[in-house]
Amino acid sequence: MRYIVVGAGAVGGTIGARLYQGGHEVLLVARGAHYAALKRDGLRLVTSESAETLDIPAADGPVPTRDDDVLILATKSQDTIAALAPWPSDLPVVCAQNGVANERMVLRRFDRVYGMCVWLPAQIPQPGVIAAGGHPYSGMLHVGRYPQGVDDLGEQIVTDLGKHGLVARRSPDVMRWKYGKLIGNLANAAEALVGHAPGLSDLAERARAEARTVLDQAGIAYSTPAEEAEVRGHKVDMRPIEGVERGGGSSWQSLARSSGSIEADYLNGEIVLLGRLHGVPTPVNEVLRREANRAAADKLPPGSMSPETLAALIDGRSAA
Structure with a gap:
């Protein structure tokens, strides 16, 4: 083969x-x-x-x-x-x-x-x-x-x-694992936009909590972080590599390469789509999707937005 x-x-x-x-x-x-x-x-x-x-x-x-x-x-x-x-x-x-x-x-x-x-x-x-x-x-x-x-x-x-x-x-049940991984990947857009600034973890958890609400409403099963940690065990720990500086995840790397595109439509956008199908508001993932696409189209570098600015955009969309 x-x-x-x-x-x-x-x-x-x-x-x-x-x-x-x-x-x-x-x-x-x-x-x-x-x-x-x-x-x-x-x-x-x-x-x-x-x-x-x-x-x-x-x-x-x-x-x-x-x-x-x-x-x-x-x-x-x-x-x-x-x-x-x-x-x-x-x-x-x-x-x-x-x-x-x-x-x-x-x-x-x-x-x-x-x-x-x-x-x-x-x-x-x-x-x-x-x-x-x-x-x-x-x-x-x-x-x-x-x-x-x-x-x-x-x-x-x-x-x-x-x-x-x-x-x-x-x-x-591979798709159950992929939906669980999707929840984790919702932080990719936030990381690409604000870098590793303080406040990133709060933005990521808001996106994930919103996603869990949507998936539960849609009746879609997903693996949990505890399950994933138990399966991985100590088999895929991160180790530094001499001479290689790790910047960020896949979306961060897309902005760093100025590729002109980013995967947000299929990560945060998936939650937005499911929210619209099942009548659940998704302001956090909607803003992350929109702003990540804008940053990619404008070829902005990673970390070009402050966490406070991004949080304010999300709060504004939530209020609307």
């Missing part, structure tokens, strides 16, 4: 690297300077304990496919449709992404879709280099068939992922 990682950035590149180290055939699909560095020099995987250059094949777009190919989609949610458009729809797709909308979008075109709940701290300090901060394992991955269950291929994917440097679990 060959694993084709579509979007071999920090998360996708780490998963691809660990699969390769486990003895599996891997192809990394990337763009721009990152692709050029992968093609020229290989992938440099750096952890708190080691640094290794891996000669993994790389491409900057679709390649001729085989019957035994599995696509691992690790792009941001806003890029899902475009990233998969050139690939044959008879291939299985594993959505290694934040948010809960991707699997349903992909299922419109692809018959075999798998959800993956990803806890994997990583970043790209420079093109071709991935710094994976998880210790002693780089990440914890829950995998299940969408919308539910685990089939033979899902079992094989879990086995392959768990061979080197990753913890993988079969999860018939």
Whole structure:
């Protein structure tokens, strides 16, 4: 079986690297300077304990496919449709992404879709280099068939992922874990907007509390922080990597790269959508979604807004 990682950035590149180290055939699909560095020099995987250059094949777009190919989609949610458009729809797709909308979008075109709940701290300090901060394992991955269950291929994917440097679990209720992860990811927009200033944790908890109210009203099950901590145990602790400064999460990194887009529509925006469907006000996540999109469009750097300004915008929307 060959694993084709579509979007071999920090998360996708780490998963691809660990699969390769486990003895599996891997192809990394990337763009721009990152692709050029992968093609020229290989992938440099750096952890708190080691640094290794891996000669993994790389491409900057679709390649001729085989019957035994599995696509691992690790792009941001806003890029899902475009990233998969050139690939044959008879291939299985594993959505290694934040948010809960991707699997349903992909299922419109692809018959075999798998959800993956990803806890994997990583970043790209420079093109071709991935710094994976998880210790002693780089990440914890829950995998299940969408919308539910685990089939033979899902079992094989879990086995392959768990061979080197990753913890993988079969999860018939994978979307419950992804909704729990969604609640945690609602802080991403706030972190991107205000940085790590005092007041961030209060803003994050307001967004999460609002989300729990919405999900409960909608009757959607989600994993709890206590459950998640128990499952992870001490398997994916964060360790500093010498010479690599960790700035922030995925949304923070989007603003730092001036990418022009951000994932807020599929994180905070998911709560806004559910709130509108079920008649629950969502002023906190509505403002976070709006302001994160504005910052991305204007190519503002991370931390460009004060927590007081953001809180005032939320309070104003709540009052309205």
